[in-house]
Amino acid sequence: MARLSRRSALISGGALGALGALGTSSPAQARSPLRWTWQPSGSVAGSGAGADPRWVWDEEADPLLASLLDRGVIPKVNELLWNWERNEQALPAGLPSDLRDFMEHARRMPPWADKNKLERAAEFNKSRGIYLNLCNGPGGGILATAIPNEARSVYYSAGGADMEDRVAKTSLFGFAVGSLDAYRPGGSCVIECVKTRLVHAAVRHLLQQSPHWKGDIPISQEDMLVTWHTLPTFAMRKMREWNVPISKADSDAYLHVWQVTAYLLGIKEEYIPADWEAAYAQSDQILPRNMGPTPEGVKLTDILLGQLAEQTSPASISRPLCNALARYLVGDQVADWDGIPREPVWDRLLPQMWPLLVRFREGLVPLPLVPEAAWTIDEALRQYILFYLTKGKETKIEIPTHNRPE
Ligand code: HEM
Incomplete structure (x- = not known):
């Protein structure tokens, strides 16, 4: 916390009353707990116990990762999994038998996975790539920093100390979901999901040992759902808002690829929305109670936008344009929570040019x-997306063994 500037703290504190996008009427901290009323009848399972997902985690992966961490075998596991890259690939020899058994089971596609829909989704991802990459990359990234539970987890976990590497790892995941062969044998989506499920289970164990961590076990099923909605649900809502023509078959297929992804990430079937109507209803119930400002979120946003502005071509994309694109994407409320500065010129131009x-x-x-100004935005967007797509190629997802160094 010491590294957070006073300015960051002031901005996040001062934004507490902000109102705006995403249906959020007041920040997470200021609200009393709401009852979970979303019905499992709206899920891919069609039924379920209906337990509040705030108090559900991953009962298969969590004890396993705690045990692997206690046994000190994670560095060896990471080494063995380094070259485990394709969906069809057998698990490497030498993994601890309890981990191997879990992974063999966790990598299986759900019985309801529909190959035709997955193929259609891959085509949709290609044809709508520019919007999807924008929403799921920078959009999802900036939204995540306005989710207190997530911002704090990210900040105090090992990856929080090296945001560049974290962004790269997350884009590796985004790239896998959006690629043409995502769930084909030669793709990598199953691999990245299973690795991420292991990472999250490790984080649940590790963060509770951090002196900075206060509160419940991190990354509950509700937390997972919240982040999930900042990806497909947010993207679909944005594309609708922008009047991008999308057929029902395409939107169903796009949802499907994310339903399968949710399953492989360890989200229980009784919480995975069966259709868009159920998804919107669930998103509206849980996003408001889980979003708000934190000093950690402000700091992470600043790092993220700074990276984008520095690492994309300086001629075409400047920090003010980065700020304005982020604000345009996530809306004023979230932008204010995240401490994104107002940009008098671009904040006015973007809403005119983008449509x-x-x-x-x-x-x-x-x-x-x-008009000419629109092409600057278009070029900035290309740079944004290129940045996200290429970053991921430099790294691989690994299970952490420690928290953020003090
Ligand atoms: C790690 C994706 C939900 C916190 C990761 C990684 C990916 C990922 C790809 C591996 C990259 C890395 O290690 O940096 C997702 C997806 C989610 C989700 C797709 C939901 C659909 C969440 C939630 C939280 C969270 C809800 C916290 C509330 C973290 C943390 C790490 C991580 C702390 C580890 C960073 C480290 O190694 O230090 N996630 N995540 N994630 N995720 Fe998630």
Whole structure:
């Protein structure tokens, strides 16, 4: 906490009353707990106990990772899993037998996975890549910093000390979900999901030992759902808002790829929404009570936007444009919580230009109607996306063995 500037703390504190996007009426900390009323009848399982997901974690993976960490075998496991990269690939020899048994089971596709829908989703991801990458990359990243539980977990876990590497690892995951062969034998989505499930279980064990960690066991099923909604649900809502034409078959397929992903990440079937209606209802119930400002979130946002502005081409994308794109994506309320500065020029131009760019891309307006400033935004966007897509190639997801160093 010592590294957080006074300015960051002031910004996050001062934003407590902000209202705005995402249906959030007041920040997470200021609200009394709400009852979980979302029904398992709206889930892919169709039924279930209906337990509040705030008090459910991952009963298969959690004790296993605690035991592996206590036995000191994680460095060896990471080494063995380094080259485990393709969905069809057998597990490497030499893994502890309890881990091997778990992984053999965890890597299996759910019985309801629909190959045709997954193929369709892959095509949709390709054709709508620009919007999806924007929403799931920078959009999801900035939203995550306005989720107190997530911002604190990320900040105080090992990866919090090296955000560049963390962004790279997360984009590796995003890249796997969005790629054409995501769930084909040669793809890597199953691998990245199972590795991430192991990482999360390790974090649940480790963070509770951090002197900075206060509160319950981290990364509950509800936390997982919240983050999940900042990915497909947020992206679908944004694309609808931008009037991107999407057929029902495509939107169903896109949901499906994320239902399978949720399952492989260890989200219980009774919580995975069966259709968009159920997804929106669940998102509206849990996002408001889980979003708000934190000093950690402000700091992480600053690092994220600073990285984008530094590492993409300086000629085409500046920090003010980065700030404005982030604000445009996540809305004023979240941007204020995250301490993103207002940008008088770009904050005004972006909302005018973006819809034009979308309409041009969708073939709805001809070129002469798209003004020059729009192309700067378009180019910035390309740089943004390139940044996210290439970062991931430099690293692999590994199970942490410690928290953020003091
Ligand atoms: C790690 C994705 C939910 C906290 C990771 C990684 C991925 C990932 C790909 C591995 C990359 C890395 O190690 O940095 C996801 C997805 C989620 C989700 C797709 C939901 C759909 C959450 C939630 C929290 C969380 C809800 C906390 C409340 C963390 C932390 C790490 C991590 C602390 C480890 C960072 C480290 O190694 O220090 N997640 N995550 N994640 N995730 Fe998640």
